[in-house]
Amino acid sequence: MKTGARLLVDGLQREGVETIFGYPGGAVLPVYDELYDAPLRHVLVRHEQAAAHAADGYARASGKTGVCLATSGPGACNLVTGIATAYMDSVPLVAVTGQVPTTMLGNDAFQESDITGITFPITKHNYLVKDAAEIGQVVRDAFYIAGTGRQGPVLIDLPKDVMTAQVDPVPEVQEARLRGYQPTYEGHPRQVERAVALIQEAERPLLYIGGGVVASGAAAEVLALAELTAIPVASTLMGLGAVPCDHPLSLGMIGMHGTEAANFAVTECDLLIAVGVRFDDRVTGRVEAFAPQAAVVHIDIDPAEIGKNKPVDVPIVGDARLVLAAITAKLARQERGNGWLSRVRRWQEENAPAPAAGLDPAGVIRQMNALLDDEAIIVSEVGQNQMWAAQHYCFRRPRTWLTSGGLGTMGYGFPASIGAQFACPDRTVALVAGDGSFQMNIQELGTVVEYKVPVKVVILNNLYLGMVRQWQELFYDRRYSYTELSPVDFVGIARAYGVEGRRVEDPDEVGPGLEECFGTEGAFVLDVRIEREANVFPMVPAGAAINEMIGRRG
Ligand SMILES: Cc1ncc(C[n+]2csc(CCOP(=O)(O)OP(=O)(O)O)c2C)c(N)n1
16 A cells, blocks of 8 residues: 555656655645655655756756656746746756645645646656556656657656545556557658668768757767768757767857858758757758758658758658768768868858956956867856857767756756756866846755755856847947846855855956866855857848858857
8 A cells, every 4th residue: 555645656656766866745745744754765856847857957967857846826836937948958857736625625725826827838758647556657658758859858746635645556557558649750761761861972061969969869860961972061959969069070169149151061062960959949040041052851750840940851750860970871971072161160150259358257257168078068058158068178079068948048057057067067067157147046956055056157258148138239229128137146145055266357356266166075156247248140130041141150
């Protein structure tokens, strides 16, 4: 005989869960009582949004499914932004919420919210469990759904009486088997043949890779194909790290703040091999002008992505790793003597970034890069800080760059970096933040102190909501409507929680400041006062064609 709450904890253990992030409340107390002496680590965050982001950071850094836990009503609602963030970036997550007893469902009971209704459009699947005997199987199925195919968040809502119900006998948990859910892993052989033929014929091919490459562990396969056939590679924000940034075939990031080489190459290419990407508008700009001369091969595990935003010539539904391996196996080494690579290289050389004056954020990121090893995990907040980190840090390995790409969630980075540090306790985890976004989940300094999480926070502090101010400067005639932020004593706040910190206001102090930050054993907050009106360039204005960049460097 076991209670529903016990079956939940047993289920989590059966799935290999070691760490969960959560926040208690009345409706979830039976589960917390079970956690009291369960061999599971529960991390008490300071806000449920942070629990979801921490579980997400844990998942992105480790490749495992992250788990968060909250109470009903306000607790569950506070998870919503974190669940939506994970959904948009296809991150495997299981969120467990307490719910009012089944007898009170729909009565506007105290702390009731229809969380399955609320999260319906932002979860891959969700459950409102009404029979405690089903909990074991629901947990098994939830982890299976979250972690297979196109990964994503799954929610399990447990009414309080279901948690306390006694189950006897305890049903055996079966292998997950879900009618109507069968992800396709092997690409269709005929489509693979067509892709191979197009690669053999192409004169100006380009690989366009995204988060799906990281998720499916296809980084080595991308590199093998690129090297065998001398195809340059452009990466989305989410794909950074899959191919080392300093590899001769790497063009860096594509899109709104992408490199000239990547954006010009996609405009000129005659074959676009899109892998694990979704043709997001931040990448394509005006979609008709994106790869206008190219035949398009699109490889994706999610059939719904193919042809969604851009017509595709060769659709290949499957796991990127398997499909790329199948394509590469059919190809012989190809040289590209037609000048495509030298043209691409010329774009790279002509547009090498020029050093800026003053306390330049790009310089801060480059100095960070010089100090840290390839294993370091860099997490960002959202805004200019995110784009500077993406542009100027040299990512060389998958899962070393964690950022909210699809939803662009300010407040994501700090809790995600805590989750990443729990997943990878022996590696350096550094957060690049803006002063605005850091303040969105700054209370997690409490979690950092309580659990001795040694994350390093580097605030690129411009006293503005910088990215929005940049848009106001460029497109709203410098009318800075509600984007100026008053100065905050971040070092004082950090110290009040018990975290060390230092403020840097002079370019010469950046190096020593970073050295102190990364040389300190525990957590550290480095508040770097950058040039207030530094902008992120190059930039493709919203709705423009991808090669219509403004503010080119130099
Ligand atoms: C939760 C949330 N609210 C609003 C926005 C809109 N937004 C995008 S970037 C940005 C400014 C970010 O400012 P800051 O964190 O200081 O970073 P900076 O751009 O200055 O580096 C805002 C408000 C958002 N992305 N997320």
